[in-house]
Amino acid sequence: MSARILVVDDDRDIRDLVxxxxxxxxxxxxxxADGSEALDAVREGGWSVIVLDVMMPGMSGVDVLRTIRDAGxxxxxxxxxxxxxxxxxxxxFAAGADDYVTKPFSPRALLARITAAVE
Known part of the structure; x- marks a missing residue:
């Protein structure tokens, strides 16, 4: 499977693990690492899936998600x-999420969810 994944999280350890x-x-x-960087990357386009942390400094992941969805x-x-x-x-989900994974999480389960979202 060839897919381009954007991972946004303010925790470097989680970003690196994923x-x-x-x-x-x-x-x-x-x-x-944050919502502003996420929006810049989203504007570049070409993503298969975006994995987005909710609690980030500045702009929350839910705010980023709403902005993404409002842009179509x-x-x-x-x-x-x-x-x-x-x-x-x-x-x-009300903000437009396709899936919701809680921490702590299984990296293998996250990969399975990403795979399902891409197919």
């Missing part, structure tokens, strides 16, 4: 977050 696992599966991965971009977005309460999950 990138390593996805690259090992043959995916092209680009990482960004329908790229699959998987929210990756420590916020696992039902109201948080509902808010993520």
């Amino acid at each position: 990138a390593i696992k996805l690259e090992a599966a043959g995916l092209d991965v680009v990482t960004r 971009d329908r790229t699959p977005v998987i929210l990756l977050t420590a916020r696992g309460q039902e109201k948080d999950i509902e808010a993520g």
Whole structure:
């Protein structure tokens, strides 16, 4: 599977872990550290899937997602977050998320979700 994945998380360890696992599966991965960088990357286009942290300094992942959707971009977005309460999950889907993964997470399960979103 050849796919271009954007991974956005303010935690370097998580960004690196996800990138390593996805690259090992043959995916092209680009990482960004915050919402502003994420929007710049999204504007470049060509993404197969965007993996987006919710709780980031400045612009939250939900705000980034709303901006993406308001611009008409329908790229699959998987929210990756420590916020696992039902109201948080509902808010993520209401903002336009295609999937919602809570931390701590299994990198293999995240890869499976990305694969499903690409196919």
